[in-house]
Amino acid sequence: MGYPHPSHPRETVVLSKHFGDPGARTFDGWVQRGGYQAIRQALGMGRDALIELVKASGLRGRGGAGFPTGLKWSFMPKDDGKPHYLVCNADESEPGTFKDREIMRWTPHQLIEGCLIEAFAIGAERVYIFVRGEFTELFPILGRALEEAYANNAVGRNIFGSQTSVDIVVHRGAGAYICGEETALLNALEGKRGNPRIKPPFPAQAGAFGMPTTVNNVETLAAVPHIVLRGADWYKGLCLGSPKSTGTKLFSVCGHVQRPGNYELTMGFPMKDLIFDLAGGMRPGRTLKAVIPGGSSVPILTAGEVEGTLLDYESIAEKGSMLGSGGMIVMDDSTDMVKTIWRYVKFYAHESCAQCTQCREGTAWTAKILERILAGQGREGDLQLLLDLAENMTGKTICVLSDSCAAPVVSGIRKFRHEFEAYISRSRAPALAAV
Amino acid sequence: MSQDLVTVTIDGMPVGVPKGTTLIEAAKHAGVLVPHYCYHPSLPSPAVCRMCLVEVEKQPKLVPACVTPVADGQVVHVNSPKAKAARQGVLEFLLINHPLDCPICDQAGECELQDYTFQEGRAGTRYAEYAKRFNPVEDFGPDILYVANRCILCTRCVRFMDSVAGTPVLNVSERGDRATIGIAEQERLDHPWAGNVVDLCPVGSLLSKDFLHKARAWDLDKAASVCPGCTQGCNVTIDTRDDVVVRLRPRANLEVNRHFMCDEGRRDYRWMNRGDRLEAPLVRDGDRLVAADWDAALDRLAALLRETAGRPAVLLASGRMGTESLGLVRRLLADRPVTAAVKVPLGEEAPLPGVPGLALRRERVPNLRGAELVGVADPWEAALGALGGAGLVVVLDAPLDEGEARRLAASGAPVAWLGTVEHEAARGAALVLPVATMAEETGTFVNRDDRVQRYQQAKGAPGMARPAWWVAGEVLAGPGPDADAPQTGAQAFLRLAELLPAFAGLTHASLGFTGQVLRPAAAGVGA
Numbered sequence: 001m002g003y004p005h006p007s008h009p010r011e012t013v014v015l016s017k018h019f020g021d022p023g024a025r026t027f028d029g030w031v032q033r034g035g036y037q038a039i040r041q042a043l044g045m046g047r048d049a050l051i052e053l054v055k056a057s058g059l060r061g062r063g064g065a066g067f068p069t070g071l072k073w074s075f076m077p078k079d080d081g082k083p084h085y086l087v088c089n090a091d092e093s094e095p096g097t098f099k100d101r102e103i104m105r106w107t108p109h110q111l112i113e114g115c116l117i118e119a120f121a122i123g124a125e126r127v128y129i130f131v132r133g134e135f136t137e138l139f140p141i142l143g144r145a146l147e148e149a150y151a152n153n154a155v156g157r158n159i160f161g162s163q164t165s166v167d168i169v170v171h172r173g174a175g176a177y178i179c180g181e182e183t184a185l186l187n188a189l190e191g192k193r194g195n196p197r198i199k200p201p202f203p204a205q206a207g208a209f210g211m212p213t214t215v216n217n218v219e220t221l222a223a224v225p226h227i228v229l230r231g232a233d234w235y236k237g238l239c240l241g242s243p244k245s246t247g248t249k250l251f252s253v254c255g256h257v258q259r260p261g262n263y264e265l266t267m268g269f270p271m272k273d274l275i276f277d278l279a280g281g282m283r284p285g286r287t288l289k290a291v292i293p294g295g296s297s298v299p300i301l302t303a304g305e306v307e308g309t310l311l312d313y314e315s316i317a318e319k320g321s322m323l324g325s326g327g328m329i330v331m332d333d334s335t336d337m338v339k340t341i342w343r344y345v346k347f348y349a350h351e352s353c354a355q356c357t358q359c360r361e362g363t364a365w366t367a368k369i370l371e372r373i374l375a376g377q378g379r380e381g382d383l384q385l386l387l388d389l390a391e392n393m394t395g396k397t398i399c400v401l402s403d404s405c406a407a408p409v410v411s412g413i414r415k416f417r418h419e420f421e422a423y424i425s426r427s428r429a430p431a432l433a434a435v
Numbered sequence: 436m437s438q439d440l441v442t443v444t445i446d447g448m449p450v451g452v453p454k455g456t457t458l459i460e461a462a463k464h465a466g467v468l469v470p471h472y473c474y475h476p477s478l479p480s481p482a483v484c485r486m487c488l489v490e491v492e493k494q495p496k497l498v499p500a501c502v503t504p505v506a507d508g509q510v511v512h513v514n515s516p517k518a519k520a521a522r523q524g525v526l527e528f529l530l531i532n533h534p535l536d537c538p539i540c541d542q543a544g545e546c547e548l549q550d551y552t553f554q555e556g557r558a559g560t561r562y563a564e565y566a567k568r569f570n571p572v573e574d575f576g577p578d579i580l581y582v583a584n585r586c587i588l589c590t591r592c593v594r595f596m597d598s599v600a601g602t603p604v605l606n607v608s609e610r611g612d613r614a615t616i617g618i619a620e621q622e623r624l625d626h627p628w629a630g631n632v633v634d635l636c637p638v639g640s641l642l643s644k645d646f647l648h649k650a651r652a653w654d655l656d657k658a659a660s661v662c663p664g665c666t667q668g669c670n671v672t673i674d675t676r677d678d679v680v681v682r683l684r685p686r687a688n689l690e691v692n693r694h695f696m697c698d699e700g701r702r703d704y705r706w707m708n709r710g711d712r713l714e715a716p717l718v719r720d721g722d723r724l725v726a727a728d729w730d731a732a733l734d735r736l737a738a739l740l741r742e743t744a745g746r747p748a749v750l751l752a753s754g755r756m757g758t759e760s761l762g763l764v765r766r767l768l769a770d771r772p773v774t775a776a777v778k779v780p781l782g783e784e785a786p787l788p789g790v791p792g793l794a795l796r797r798e799r800v801p802n803l804r805g806a807e808l809v810g811v812a813d814p815w816e817a818a819l820g821a822l823g824g825a826g827l828v829v830v831l832d833a834p835l836d837e838g839e840a841r842r843l844a845a846s847g848a849p850v851a852w853l854g855t856v857e858h859e860a861a862r863g864a865a866l867v868l869p870v871a872t873m874a875e876e877t878g879t880f881v882n883r884d885d886r887v888q889r890y891q892q893a894k895g896a897p898g899m900a901r902p903a904w905w906v907a908g909e910v911l912a913g914p915g916p917d918a919d920a921p922q923t924g925a926q927a928f929l930r931l932a933e934l935l936p937a938f939a940g941l942t943h944a945s946l947g948f949t950g951q952v953l954r955p956a957a958a959g960v961g962a
Contacts, residue, residue, distance in 0.1 A: 354614035364612035392524030
């Protein structure tokens with residue numbers, strides 16, 4: 001639902017059914033609302049059957065990459081005698097994204113139950129929920145929920161009287177965007193500097209503390225209990241577009257819309273309807289200019305490209321962007337694209353972990369060039385320089401932070417070149433003080 | 436063997452390398468150096484500098500050669516336009532905030548940033564209008580300065596302290612382009628092996644205070660040598676400028692010291708530049724020592740040996756003397772009972788945890804084992820005790836303290852003093868012969884693991900000083916121009932190899948630059 005707005009009739013409310021309902025936060029309240037049925041059912045199913053179920057459902061990672069979840073689980077070695085770990089990536093830091101926050105705020109037990117099911121499926125006896133450091137409000141909520149879950153034997157030794165034991169630890173990050181990258185998250189979890197690791201080895205081979213680990217996003221995990229209860233066919237049936245994108249997805253809509261918020265939609269829902277119908281469209285007298293559909297790391301779409309685009313992995317990819325995290329940033333015609341892109345680039349320059357040369361130096365340099373253009377000191381050749389730097393920053397580093405910084409620059413220059421040129425030719429007044 | 440080899444083609448050159456080899460090492464076999472900064476063969480690879488990106492056919496993205504293992508049939512392009520463009524991009528990024536203060540930088544001339552930029556970097560900058568990042572120079576430790584402005588964040592120093600020294604005091608502080616190398620609060624970079632970070636640093640960011648502004652790299656002469664500091668026998672390079680030793684640096688020997696040496700060894704070179712050297716042979720004339728030419732001095736030594744033939748002799752030697760010198764001087768006394776010893780100063784042992792078998796050893800002389808092998812193997816106390824009944828004492832540059840000098844004087848035996856520096860105790864000698872230090876001759880040391888290692892001459896000997904093996908060789912060959920007397924260190928070693936089974940079959944040439952381990956059967960063989 002579009003919390004804080006009431007649910008819209010065109011939403012498919014599964015994960016967000018209890019958003020805004022404080023009664024759902026307690027263990028008893030969650031059980032009354034049908035909670036902790038799925039885990040009991042899962043414990044009786046067996047591990048392989050569970051993995052097959054999730055594979056069949058078509059569930060894909062909701063953190064941004066969209067990797068098939070069941071396949072990811074199946075990468076975990078079997079009977080290798082090592083401890084396995086499940087790590088829940090709750091370090092939601094992607095600008096424009098605020099869906100995991102609401103899942104944890106209103107339905108912490110939904111997440112806990114998802115964790116338990118997956119832990120059972122991949123043979124993990126320990127789960128780490130890595131929560132973004134700035135989520136101060138969520139920390140006590142998760143803590144209380146976990147306490148109750150332990151008290152009710154939903155978590156801990158022999159959960160619900162079964163042979164399965166699962167411990168869950170909530171770990172609070174120190175507030176770095178890069179720790180949302182799964183291997184940086186693992187380093188941070190181990191108490192090291194949050195630098196992304198070289199892959200291979202992948203976490204399923206050597207993850208947390210060198211042991212086989214699966215890292216899943218909050219929303220992915222929250223969807224699992226529903227799949228267990230209602231079946232793969234039901235989930236697969238939730239599909240309005242490409243059959244490769246199934247289920248429901250929370251879209252965090254922000255920016256120049258009248259009703260910003262989280263909207264839970266069936267995959268393949270028309271992007272335009274989300275913006276203009278559910279989110280209330282533009283303010284009076286304004287027209288849509290651009291949309292960043294999947295968090296700040298993905299290429300920008302123009303108003304024209306929004307036309308006919310469906311909210312699923314394939315349709316957005318066809319338009320040259322990505323569904324990403326589903327954090328949708330909507331911009332109307334009052335938006336200064338150069339300034340907007342500069343602000344994103346500045347963010348990435350601030351958050352670069354400083355490992356790879358291209359990212360450490362390239363993000364900061366790109367920000368400086370944009371700053372200079374905005375200050376009315378742009379030069380002919382600056383756009384080519386920006387594109388050159390973006391080329392050097394793309395596909396050459398350990399993680400994709402550098403690529404993410406380059407993406408809005410490249411798509412921005414390609415699609416809104418006249419705005420850059422207006423600053424450079426001095427036909428537009430400077431937007432920043434001289435540097 | 437062959438089933439473990441995989442074949443890869445690197446820049447058109449097919450090479451067979453063991454499975455698991457990284458592309459960067461495989462490329463070396465093909466004669467191709469992949470430019471790199473963060474990679475170092477003695478450190479774990481983080482693949483962060485992104486300089487070693489190479490193109491591998493059928494792979495969508497460039498791959499870091501330092502962490503990518505070879506796969507059979509791979510076709511790799513190190514110098515394709517795509518790979519070169521990527522490297523040029525990295526170089527440009529590394530240089531935008533680099534101060535380009537090469538004219539005042541110690542690293543200039545041996546700087547990898549300079550070299551690769553010269554090789555394939557852009558001619559001009561596209562970062563003209565901004566102030567460069569500035570951070571003050573930091574004092575990291577007793578001998579180490581950190582110049583943050585030159586740093587390229589390759590993290591070799593951090594990884595050395597973490598995984599090799601086992602003392603993780605360095606870190607990367609801050610993020611993004613604000614990042615610098617930091618040192619833990621209240622900590623100093625004073626580990627006994629910390630100086631290696633200066634060598635590991637590919638740019639002029641970590642500097643040795645001892646070497647600061649002493650010389651330009653291109654003015655240095657370099658000699659492959661062996662550290663004279665302890666029985667470990669780390670391979671080193673002696674750098675001299677105008678015949679003055681200005682620093683010792685480690686030289687790679689994977690069997691002995693990998694790429695490292697300890698700080699004590701690094702500092703231990705000033706004695707090579709001493710000014711109070713013996714520069715001319717002196718022979719006794721009544722109560723005076725008078726200067727003589729070598730012919731007269733050698734005659735005098737031969738006469739002294741004849742006069743004392745058959746009577747017990749004592750040899751007091753320095754463990755810094757090469758095997759050739761110790762061996763041939765010992766041969767001079769072959770016709771009589773001898774108590775022969777080297778003086779072994781002792782110190783604290785300081786291991787380098789990340790390299791098994793590598794430590795600064797307690798015995799602070801390089802050639803204790805070589806001395807044993809040539810028959811200079813008695814305890815030092817025993818040799819001092821034998822002074823009383825000696826008919827002849829030969830001192831081979833032994834660093835005698837005051838008490839030892841008194842005991843030498845009290846013995847009353849005639850003394851043949853072969854020394855490098857002036858010494859009070861030499862005043863009573865029958866003759867004083869100036870000899871070369873290990874830095875001034877070519878010779879060998881045998882380390883604690885029976886590895887015979889060659890050191891090469893790094894500078895000239897002062898005045899008339901000659902290697903001790905030459906002195907002994909001439910006397911052994913007898914008077915007159917005799918072709919048999921060794922004229923080079925290599926010939927002296929051959930002579931030794933003829934006389935001692937331990938060294939049989941070895942030559943200076945066969946020792947190469949990394950030495951050879953003696954056959955186990957050879958151990959314990961005396962003169």
